[in-house]
Amino acid sequence: MFLSIFDIFKIGIGPSSSHTMGPMTAAGRFLDDLRGGRDKEPGAGQMAGLGASLHGSLAFTGKGHATDRAVMLGFMGFLPDTLNPDSVEALEEEVRQTCTVTPDGLGALRFDPQVDLVFDYDTALPGHANGMILKAFDEVGNLYLQETYYSIGGGFVLTATELEDMARGDANALHAQKAAIGYPYPFGSAEEMLKMGAASDKSIAHMKEANELSHMGKAVLDKGIMRLRDAMFDCIDRGLRMEGELPGGLRVKRRAKHIHDQLLSEQGRNLSQPHTINDWMSVYAMAVNEENAAGGRVVTSPTNGAAGVLPSVLRYYRDHCVGANDDGVRIFLLTAAAIGGLIKHNASISGAEVGCQGEVGSASSMAAAGLCAALGGTNAQIENAAEIALEHHLGMTCDPVGGLVQVPCIERNGLGAIKAVSAASLALRGDGQHFMPLDNCIEAMRQTGLDMNTKYKETSQGGLAVNLPQC
Numbered sequence: 001m002f003l004s005i006f007d008i009f010k011i012g013i014g015p016s017s018s019h020t021m022g023p024m025t026a027a028g029r030f031l032d033d034l035r036g037g038r039d040k041e042p043g044a045g046q047m048a049g050l051g052a053s054l055h056g057s058l059a060f061t062g063k064g065h066a067t068d069r070a071v072m073l074g075f076m077g078f079l080p081d082t083l084n085p086d087s088v089e090a091l092e093e094e095v096r097q098t099c100t101v102t103p104d105g106l107g108a109l110r111f112d113p114q115v116d117l118v119f120d121y122d123t124a125l126p127g128h129a130n131g132m133i134l135k136a137f138d139e140v141g142n143l144y145l146q147e148t149y150y151s152i153g154g155g156f157v158l159t160a161t162e163l164e165d166m167a168r169g170d171a172n173a174l175h176a177q178k179a180a181i182g183y184p185y186p187f188g189s190a191e192e193m194l195k196m197g198a199a200s201d202k203s204i205a206h207m208k209e210a211n212e213l214s215h216m217g218k219a220v221l222d223k224g225i226m227r228l229r230d231a232m233f234d235c236i237d238r239g240l241r242m243e244g245e246l247p248g249g250l251r252v253k254r255r256a257k258h259i260h261d262q263l264l265s266e267q268g269r270n271l272s273q274p275h276t277i278n279d280w281m282s283v284y285a286m287a288v289n290e291e292n293a294a295g296g297r298v299v300t301s302p303t304n305g306a307a308g309v310l311p312s313v314l315r316y317y318r319d320h321c322v323g324a325n326d327d328g329v330r331i332f333l334l335t336a337a338a339i340g341g342l343i344k345h346n347a348s349i350s351g352a353e354v355g356c357q358g359e360v361g362s363a364s365s366m367a368a369a370g371l372c373a374a375l376g377g378t379n380a381q382i383e384n385a386a387e388i389a390l391e392h393h394l395g396m397t398c399d400p401v402g403g404l405v406q407v408p409c410i411e412r413n414g415l416g417a418i419k420a421v422s423a424a425s426l427a428l429r430g431d432g433q434h435f436m437p438l439d440n441c442i443e444a445m446r447q448t449g450l451d452m453n454t455k456y457k458e459t460s461q462g463g464l465a466v467n468l469p470q471c
Contacts, residue, residue, distance in 0.1 A: 003345065005334060010300045013297055017305070019066070023070040025080065028079055034136060041146075063403060125148065132149050193207070208334040236312075259286070281316050284308070284312035306363035313421060331374050346443065347443070359398065361445065363416055365390035377428055395452075
């Protein structure tokens with residue numbers, strides 16, 4: 001099994017990797033098919049318009065997660081990693097006013113969001129809770145081309161055919177083929193990862209690095225890792241500067257700057273309690289998730305809804321841990337990506353599929369492993385840290401109030417970061433031997449997600465989403 005660090009960590013925009021980045025990416029793929037001359041429907045005339053229908057969680061929380069805006073931007077030809085977040089509102093207004101998009105190479109196409117973008121609350125697509133159907137039409141409204149896409153979490157997008165191939169096991173065959181052509185450590189489970197590490201006398205980070213270097217140069221890898229680091233820290237810094245209310249109607253106020261100002265004012269005055277370090281971790285995470293809620297630039301870690309956990313723990317390592325350095329940052333991110341790949345491969349990182357245990361739980365597990373590795377932990381201790389953090393998020397629901405990635409998401413990231421540091425510390429105090437293997441914990445998360453009622457899986461139909469403050 002191999003997922004690159006740049007698959008797990010993607011630079012994009014908020015508020016959601018599955019509901020914003022995924023649909024934008026899917027729209028981009030659909031445009032590529034249209035440009036590539038994919039066979040159109042028999043009898044269709046010249047292409048003249050576009051349409052989309054959103055299903056499952058994409059319908060129920062799509063408006064709060066800006067899925068409609070994401071589809072518009074995708075049909076305009078924009079991609080999450082290069083789009084300027086500050087231009088989004090003007091671009092959306094342009095489409096709503098003109099009812100037209102003009103993607104490169106395809107000319108002007110009719111797209112009226114009021115008519116051509118449908119939130120289908122009644123029809124669930126069979127492949128995944130985050131389903132969407134994209135269409136192109138000719139001048140008189142006949143179907144020109146249609147494709148079904150699934151946004152499976154973390155910005156990953158599959159067509160219906162690709163998802164079916166994966167379900168049939170073709171994906172496993174593909175992973176085996178990839179391993180045969182050059183990935184030296186194709187571990188598909190934590191058990192395999194530990195065995196390969198023991199046999200090669202290599203750390204998890206070094207095995208992950210070797211896999212990456214088999215398909216890219218070291219300079220490219222190092223530059224990419226530092227770009228991820230910089231994007232994470234830039235997001236924290238921007239979040240710590242910003243004030244005001246978050247969009248969406250809940251009137252949730254940004255708090256990160258105020259808390260950060262308090263923490264700075266207490267430095268050097270012997271006013272801080274020992275537990276104040278938790279406030280630092282919380283404020284770093286909250287800064288990221290306030291930016292995410294505002295549609296700013298974030299890094300999927302492994303998702304947008306959980307984007308604050310890992311950057312917070314990485315910032316904690318750099319600014320608060322003895323002996324922190326750039327090599328430790330590399331080790332942290334490579335190790336975290338390895339754990340994230342295992343969780344995605346064997347369970348899910350999608351809140352719409354398994355609840356928030358798959359988002360904040362996975363992020364906390366990844367961050368715990370990364371910190372443990374950066375602080376010199378053995379492979380066994382790293383696996384233990386990842387398991388501790390994930391285990392204590394099992395069963396966590398995804399119940400965003402108003403369909404917005406604000407309540408409880410912002411604070412939840414802070415608590416996920418604190419759990420990650422605690423898990424890493426506990427693991428470092430031991431010898432790596434523990435009762436519950438990480439693989440079993442990941443499987444428990446998968447099974448729990450299957451059993452979880454859909455009300456608690458990013459539909460805003462249960463939990464906190466329906467238990468609101470009384471006015």
